[in-house]
Amino acid sequence: MLTQMFTRIPVLLKSVSKRKLDATEQLQMDHMKVELLFGQVKLVRDSKLRGKIIQKIVFELETHARIEEEIFYPACEKIAELKAIINESYEEHKQIKNLLNDLSRSSMSSDKIEAKLTVLIEDVMHHVRAEENELFPKVRKAMSQNKLDKLGGQLRTAKLEENRKAA
Ligand SMILES: [Fe+2]
Ligand SMILES: [Fe+2]
Numbered sequence: 001m002l003t004q005m006f007t008r009i010p011v012l013l014k015s016v017s018k019r020k021l022d023a024t025e026q027l028q029m030d031h032m033k034v035e036l037l038f039g040q041v042k043l044v045r046d047s048k049l050r051g052k053i054i055q056k057i058v059f060e061l062e063t064h065a066r067i068e069e070e071i072f073y074p075a076c077e078k079i080a081e082l083k084a085i086i087n088e089s090y091e092e093h094k095q096i097k098n099l100l101n102d103l104s105r106s107s108m109s110s111d112k113i114e115a116k117l118t119v120l121i122e123d124v125m126h127h128v129r130a131e132e133n134e135l136f137p138k139v140r141k142a143m144s145q146n147k148l149d150k151l152g153g154q155l156r157t158a159k160l161e162e163n164r165k166a167a
Pocket of ligand 1 (some may be wrong): 027068128131
């Protein structure tokens with residue numbers, strides 16, 4: 001928790017000063033955005049608004065998982081010592097995506113939605129901690145800054161494209 005906080009502060013400052021973020025920084029910003037949405041969904045009681053926030057969470061997480069799987073994880077997999085941790089990450093994504101699929105179906109009762117949402121938040125928080133505390137530090141050690149910047153650019157472009165498609 002503390003490690004996570006200390007690595008996030010410089011990322012936030014860099015983002016505020018409009019400097020380009022590298023790959024892991026870019027992904028950390030996405031994580032923070034999703035955690036803010038989790039905070040919102042816990043506070044809001046109005047069911048219509050809650051529904052909107054849940055759809056936003058689904059969209060943000062689907063996009064995030066997709067760009068990690070299409071761009072970031074394949075680059076990490078090339079590093080032998082990261083292979084096992086990346087395999088685990090794919091498995092965690094699978095579980096998360098199942099919950100996202102369920103949540104995007106509108107036919108569920110509100111009790112079921114609440115249960116799915118609770119499990120989703122727990123799973124995502126666990127996954128995010130593993131990425132930020134274990135995977136990202138290893139990636140930053142193994143990759144050059146140049147490579148991290150290049151991947152950051154690719155992640156940004158892919159995300160803009162996803163947002164454009166959804167608009
Ligand atoms: Fe992530
Ligand atoms: Fe992930």
